[in-house]
Amino acid sequence: MDRVKKIAGGTIFLSGLVLILILLSALMTPRGEVYNIIDVEKKTSYFSKEAKDTIDVIIIGDSETYSAFNPLQMWKEQGITSYVCGTHAQRLCDTLSILETSLETQSPELVVLETNCLFRYAGVKPELSDRTLYEVSQYLPVFKYHNRWKQAFSVMNPTEQKKLEKEHLRKGFKLRTDVVPYTGGEWMNESDKRKAFGEKAEEYLTKIYELCKKQDIELVLVTTPAPDNWTYAKHNSVSDWADENDVKYLDMNLNVNEIQIDWAKDTRDGGDHLNFTGAKKLTAYFGSYLKDNFDLTDHRQDEIYSSWNEDLKNCGMKF
Amino acid sequence: MSYHLMDYFAFFLPVVLIIYQLVPQRFRPVALLMANYAFFYMISGPLVVYMLFSTIFTHYIGLWLENVSLTAEVEGKALIMKKRKVLVFGIAISLGILGVLKYFNFFGQTVADVLALFQVNFVYEPIRFMVPIGISFYTLQMISYITDVYRGTQKAEHNLLKIALYLSFFPTIMEGPICRYAQVGEELYAGRSITFENLKFGYQRIVWGLFKKIVIADRLYATVSHVFDNYRDLDGSVIAFGVVCYTVQLYMEFSGCMDIIIASGEIFGVKLPENFRQPFAAKDASEFWRRWHITLGTFFKDYIFYSISLAKPVKNLAKKVKEKLGRNVSKFVGPTIALFGVWSCNGLWHGANWTFIFYGMYYFVLIFIENITEEPVQKLAQKWNINRESSGYRMFQAIKMFFIINIGELFFRANTLQDGFAMLGKIVTDFHISELLGKLSSLKMDVADLVVVAIGIVVVAIVGSLHERETKIREEIAKWVLPVRWGMWYAAILAVIMLGAYGTGYSIVEMIYAGY
């Protein structure tokens, strides 16, 4: 009898535990696969503060995006409303997740995808150092997303909070003025080589493409000038995909002279990312490219968009 | 494979437990041995042959020592000399394997460095040795068994299976505790059934160990590596913070894994010796080492400290000193020489690196000072009417120990000895607390991490003070009414799952700050 009681007790205890974990999983799981849940949620929570249906261009990708594209400058020069939804070392599964959430509040004309993230692993890699944990987390995602509670604490860090507010005011652009020159030579020597996309990247790129198509949004691929990470082989692979799917592709590594990038001054880390002066040149170029190639409305005279002029005054940047 | 991974406590251990329980009692030792070797093989692959050899060798030396005693035609001194030869052979081979695998390159490089001082050009090419898992630990177990048989405190074991189980028990293979044959030999072989109580209490302690390891220690990892690798660019206050973080990390990590290990033994009905007893409550350095990595300390005490201090040459030296300088000096001779031996071994055992040797010498000097100042301090205290049991004095000792322990761990963790001194120098000469407060949330930990670590430390401290009062916490909780008891264990398990610094979520945090 005692034995039965013990076994019953143990079973009920464990069943209760599993039940709690199932409930927590339901609570903690984002839709779809997400790699960096903390960054994704930070980005979407700020982006959702933008007035409904006011953003015409969503720029998305990894750190290249927020280093190179300055939406307020484009506002000033072309009257285009854009927002940078890029996050650090973004994987394409996170790109998709941010886009899905973004499209709930905005209906942009264009989605501009920076291509550097195509060459990164696109999903959540199976954790090989602890197979059991990985397998269990497939059924109980709380093991994957348990760290989401930490977000609640970010309000407790005023410095961090201020930084994020500022970034939001600049529509996702990160102001960096450090200068570390790029001293290498030409990096875009023409060749026929192809560099394969990261694992699962094409699968996610197709999903992003289809999502845009369904919502009647045009997808554009762009590459920012970055001698440190870009090659002609990568250019070729992106070109191939763009041609196949009839998507516009702009590789600005081929236009650095036109953009007048000065590698002695315009990069903050020796040619991986542009700094503020680099971004200024690039944004001027990219803004006119958008103006010339797409049918985007100039909202500068529109009363509804007056807050953009306020932001321009308060952004602490001069163009 | 590692004890804090689900692969271990949610897969390997349960599978072994089920098989063990299903097998008839007389086959259980064999089942356990197979589990041990499977575990060893998963980590070290074919290097399992080292374990096989060591097992057979240890068994054989035991029998040989017994045989010498039984068949000896000589008695007394001559017999001891004969046995001693076997002992020396046994220890030499055990240590020889360990020495070649772990220290060969260190000595090679040291020889090259010394020759360089004399302008001799000799380049040492390091050899890559494959080191089997746990060799530092099971080698000490071999030595303790052989020595005990030699001393006659342990009967030579005839059953090879028992020796094999003793040297390879899978929960202890990776990081101890260093067991004596007399402690665990029979229990490992008994093949006792797993009881519901042992299973329950065992897994409860595993949860506790995981809390220390995953929730606290792993959370500090990024900060600690950052500080020790980049101390040149950091303020002394930040370095000091990083050092304290390391001490906490090391304790939580080692003692947390030890909880998991001892709990695993408990489930099999094997009582493994404890390795930690609230080390931060120690009042001096020698007590610290009776509370920190206890089984290593007692190993050194029983097999090195006593052996050296009771050795003939040491005793003779002490006698000579006594004749010349009197008892008050001579009584320190034996223990000091022995102490030097112990701490040289302690330093070297941790690894072939000058930082570890310095760490050993650091504690040698500290404990030596404690020994010779004990009497004068006692007299002074009496003269000045200081109560050494008062809370004020205890507070003073606690603060003293805080500095002693952390400075020790600084050198223990420093990348090189020079780095260690440079870090200590910066802490002393370049210390601005405002720097630390300003940077606190950008030191690879966010506010959430700091809060969790702080709460975690408080919880561990409370549990520690209960242990200090010899409260049996799990037994006490078992007496609570069911809803409270279950609620408490659910909370504990969920705390580990939700607050644990593991999985993709956590590596993300590292990467974010690595990018800045």
Add this chain to the structure above:
Amino acid sequence: MNELLEILEEIQPGVDYENCTTLIDDHILDSFSILSLVSEIEDAFDIEVLPAELIPENFNSAESLWNMILRLRGEA
């Protein structure tokens, strides 16, 4: 026996050696005092104490110490 108690008192004063049976278990004698004790009794009783004798069972009380001394004397 009295001689032994005197030695003990000299090494670590203020302990009730006649009745205490946990000299080691309660850390009343640490390894340092054990060694002083050994060297004293070796001289006083003309015996040799080997490392193997340094186990708690021999050192936990004055009585067990005395028994060890008698045994070693008999062997010598």
